[in-house]
Amino acid sequence: LYSLGITFYQLLAGHLPFQAGDDLEWVHCHIALTPPPLREAWPDCPLALGEVVMKLIAKAAEDRYQSAAGLLRDLIACEGMTPGESESFVPGRWDRSEQFHLPQALYGRRVQVAALLDAFEAVSEGATAMMLVKGHPGVGKTSLIAEIHKPIVRHRGYFISGKFDQYKRDIPYASLIQAFRELIGLLLTESEEALEAWRQRILGALGETAQVIVDLLPDVALIIGEQPPVPELDAAEADHRLTRALQDFV
Numbered sequence: 203l204y205s206l207g208i209t210f211y212q213l214l215a216g217h218l219p220f221q222a223g224d225d226l227e228w229v230h231c232h233i234a235l236t237p238p239p240l241r242e243a244w245p246d247c248p249l250a251l252g253e254v255v256m257k258l259i260a261k262a263a264e265d266r267y268q269s270a271a272g273l274l275r276d277l278i279a280c281e282g283m284t285p286g287e288s289e290s291f292v293p294g295r296w297d298r299s300e301q302f303h304l305p306q307a308l309y310g311r312r313v314q315v316a317a318l319l320d321a322f323e324a325v326s327e328g329a330t331a332m333m334l335v336k337g338h339p340g341v342g343k344t345s346l347i348a349e350i351h352k353p354i355v356r357h358r359g360y361f362i363s364g365k366f367d368q369y370k371r372d373i374p375y376a377s378l379i380q381a382f383r384e385l386i387g388l389l390l391t392e393s394e395e396a397l398e399a400w401r402q403r404i405l406g407a408l409g410e411t412a413q414v415i416v417d418l419l420p421d422v423a424l425i426i427g428e429q430p431p432v433p434e435l436d437a438a439e440a441d442h443r444l445t446r447a448l449q450d451f452v
Contacts (some may be wrong), residue, residue, distance in 0.1 A: 225391050412429040
């Protein structure tokens with residue numbers, strides 16, 4: 203239904219509601235930017251029809267149409283509507299979802315969200331910070347942290363996450379591996395010039411220990427290419443080399 207709204211907007215306005223230069227900017231547009239009202243692009247657009255299209259492409263999923271049936275009923279109602287009726291039209295009046303959906307909104311965490319966003323803004327200007335979020339399982343820690351996703355995309359940054367799973371305690375560095383796999387996936391969507399810059403940065407940081415990270419994160423080889431094997435060491439020295447390589451990689 204969101205995609206249909208974008209299609210309607212383009213058909214009626216003659217252009218897309220957003221303009222972007224690369225994939226990351228497109229993601230930012232769809233996640234964070236509110237498109238200009240349809241009547242700004244097409245002044246003669248009937249008010250009711252414009253309201254229907256804007257409800258289709260609302261930022262919050264719970265604010266959009268929840269069913270094709272509700273949308274169809276509104277479109278039929280728009281046909282032949284007088285200007286007076288159009289001004290009093292309320293989109294979604296008959297829209298009902300056939301499934302139960304929990305809203306994406308976060309409630310009762312305004313202070314905590316503000317603290318996270320303040321820390322992020324400071325970091326984006328060059329500071330360094332670490333935030334610790336505590337709480338019992340299921341209280342919404344992951345949802346709270348996800349609130350900084352939008353400003354990170356706005357600053358053209360990368361949002362990655364790894365979870366300390368109680369059932370994966372036997373896998374060393376499992377959470378870090380999960381997070382860096384996400385990062386590698388994001389980097390592989392970049393241009394060839396950006397990938398080359400990352401290739402040089404990673405190789406410059408790791409040097410002859412690059413294969414240690416490839417053994418831990420095989421997808422890194424998609425960026426830096428095949429690497430020469432590293433010498434075999436005893437357990438203690440190999441552990442020290444891995445720890446050092448991880449620090450250099452981070």
